Amino acid sequence: xxxxxxxPSNKVTEKGKDVELRCDPISGHTALYWYRQSLGQGLEFLxxxxxxxxxxxxxxxxxxxxxxxxxxxxxxxxxxxxxQEDSAVYLCASSPGTSNEQFFGPxxxxxxx
Amino acid sequence: GENVEQHPSTLSVQExxxxxxxxxxxxxxxxxxxxxxxxxxxxPQLIIDIRSNVGEKKDQRIAVTLNKTAKHFSLHxxxxxPEDSAVYFCAASIxxxxxxxxxxxxxxxxNP
Numbered sequence: 230x231x232x233x234x235x236x237p238s239n240k241v242t243e244k245g246k247d248v249e250l251r252c253d254p255i256s257g258h259t260a261l262y263w264y265r266q267s268l269g270q271g272l273e274f275l276x277x278x279x280x281x282x283x284x285x286x287x288x289x290x291x292x293x294x295x296x297x298x299x300x301x302x303x304x305x306x307x308x309x310x311x312x313q314e315d316s317a318v319y320l321c322a323s324s325p326g327t328s329n330e331q332f333f334g335p336x337x338x339x340x341x342x
Numbered sequence: 343g344e345n346v347e348q349h350p351s352t353l354s355v356q357e358x359x360x361x362x363x364x365x366x367x368x369x370x371x372x373x374x375x376x377x378x379x380x381x382x383x384x385x386p387q388l389i390i391d392i393r394s395n396v397g398e399k400k401d402q403r404i405a406v407t408l409n410k411t412a413k414h415f416s417l418h419x420x421x422x423x424p425e426d427s428a429v430y431f432c433a434a435s436i437x438x439x440x441x442x443x444x445x446x447x448x449x450x451x452x453n454p
Contacts, residue, residue, distance in 0.1 A: 324440055331442065334385060336385060
């Protein structure tokens with residue numbers, strides 16, 4: 230079956246603009262995660278959705294970052310008033326309710342000029 | 343909260359030799375420890391994982407060992423090949439939950 234998909238694959242924006250990044254998890258996966266990976270760095274946790282529970286937003290770096298998950302499936306990560314330090318690859322992952330294993334998407338490379 | 347430390351940050355070995363990457367974690371309630379491999383420009387992919395009820399797991403040339411008392415776990419790659427060159431990440435679950443905390447990664451280079 231299809232894996233996790235993300236769009237766009239690349240996004241170049243100007244400082245101060247808002248961006249939306251999309252994640253389509255594997256069908257039936259109840260958990261969805263967003264991570265940020267700066268060049269040559271590790272995976273920084275941003276936010277976690279599990280079923281109908283309130284999301285765990287503890288990793289969001291500022292109030293410019295927000296995310297939604299509609300209908301328990303597709304998720305959108307929104308960054309408002311982008312800054313140059315937001316430039317990174319944003320990775321989405323999903324996992325089934327019966328397992329801890331996370332399946333990653335290909336990521337969106339965000340460049341803020 | 344949970345903290346995962348990974349060492350070394352870079353590792354270079356000769357083709358055919360073994361490579362070992364080590365991680366320590368802080369939450370004694372963690373019960374799931376995966377290892378991900380990320381090739382340049384690609385997504386992280388799970389290569390092996392271990393749960394807290396076992397001490398060792400092997401899959402062909404890769405193995406993971408877990409010492410719950412010392413709260414550390416290690417990845418062992420034997421008979422390394424050029425295609426093993428990548429960044430490897432360890433992770434630990436937050437207690438028994440699905441959320442993972444990742445180590446900072448190890449860049450492994452296999453020299454021919």
